[in-house]
Amino acid sequence: MIQKELMTVTNQTEIAHNIYEMTLQGTLVNQMNEPGQFVHLKAGDEMIPLLRRPISIARIEQEKQEFTMIYRAEGAGTNALAKKRTGDFVDVLGPLGHGFPVEEAQPGQTALLIGGGIGVPPLYELSRRLNANGVKTIHVLGFQNKEAAFYTEQFLSLGDTYVSTVDGSLGEQGFVTDVVNNHGLKADIFYSCGPTVMLKAVEQLHAAPHGYISLEERMGCGIGACFACVCHPKEDESGTAYLKVCSDGPVFSAGEVAL
């Protein structure tokens, strides 16, 4: 069930260059039950910027009625969010969209989690849930450089973790797909989130028989009404079929969307 709530900031920390980890508290957390869903936020009731900002959920802690998100401050909306301090309020609409199907990985199986940049956060809650279900997780995390990297230790505590950076300043030099190829990583299922170009390359890796990808797209309403974030399904004879990233996704079965 989608709710709108003024949630309370209980933590705001800059964990990498322009990358913030923010924890929010409120009853809306009771509605969160899938990793990979997102929230649509507004710092306040200001008209500039006017629209909400979609941000993925990185960690859900039902017992504390808290969730954590990790975002990059780069525009007016996220910069306003970055100014928030403990005790301040944030206008939250959520949870939105369809998340990663955790139950698709069976206990005892291995899941490969591949994240790029600001696409890494939703994989954290996913990994926690997979591990809780007895699924072994392997993480491949890609960042621009060392300054932009985050959560590598947290992922390491959940399973094997490989890190790559474009400039080689942390981990292996190259892209996440290079890491998977170089180490010959194989799994029963893969889950991935990151820029579309990366997802396209990940789909072609064949590191697992099947998998799920989470798309990023510019959004308007976040609930499926404005038709801003549509994409083409791969199978479409009519040419007029569409999927909405916000409400049909953001998680899709690999191969479902024409990337």
Next chain:
Amino acid sequence: MNRLNIELPGLSLKNPVMPASGCFGFGREFSQLYDLSSLGAIMIKATTEEPRYGNATPRVAETPAGMLNAIGLQNPGLEKVIANELEWLKQFDVPIIANVAGSQTEDYVQVAKEISKVDNVHALELNISCPNVKTGGIAFGTIPETAKELTKRVKEVSDVPVYVKLSPNVTNIVEMAKAVEDGGADGITMINTLIGMRIDLKTARPVLSNRTGGLSGPAVKPVAVRMVYEVSQNTNLPIIGMGGISSVEDIIEFYFAGADAVAVGTANFVNPFICTELIEQLDQYLEAHNVDHISELKGRSWK
């Protein structure tokens, strides 16, 4: 006491607040959030004869106190809108205003003829003002004689009253309003979006793949208020006013300008609960200001 009920051609409204076309889909998403029967009416997304995918993304770009959109009339086509969307909407006690679009006169006529026969469609909104399609749309909404002729053709086949949605992208809005009045329109809805553009500072190219888009949101409200003010004094047609409404004060301003009812557009994207919140707050506002009925406020700016 009911301060909010309004009678307009074809429409018995519980209250004068309705979501604007293109900002509410066909209502499904919002039905998860509140009871659609609480709305005055619903202006459904523009319907064309054939299904349309619309424009490539990016389709929206934010601007100060507003947004540009270039969706391009994406919709499942007349047949599916009638069979799936309007059928589904029948479970709610709310009149539907069907937004009708097309590329040429015959398209409008065909859609109007069929969709006006559906039980819960109580009025049509003729979309002669969409700025985001290459043919039709705004081409019909900027030449008075063309708008008049199209209105006349649609009126001939429609089973329900026809409202015409005016474009603000004209030199003389009163001339357009009079033209559709002459064509037999039963009412006017105004305004559609203002054509605008945003350019990406990194690439030096327009942000929207369609290059231009329609500007909406609080930024356009003064333009809309001015146009309602002018048109309401120069035609006898009822006006459903819209353009940047996001508060009760905005609704009152549209009434003072000369509107008979109002539609809420972009604000639904910012706060999906806005319509029901405004209906409640509007009643409280009228009570607090000792207004017996909302219609008393109409045109106070010029009366």
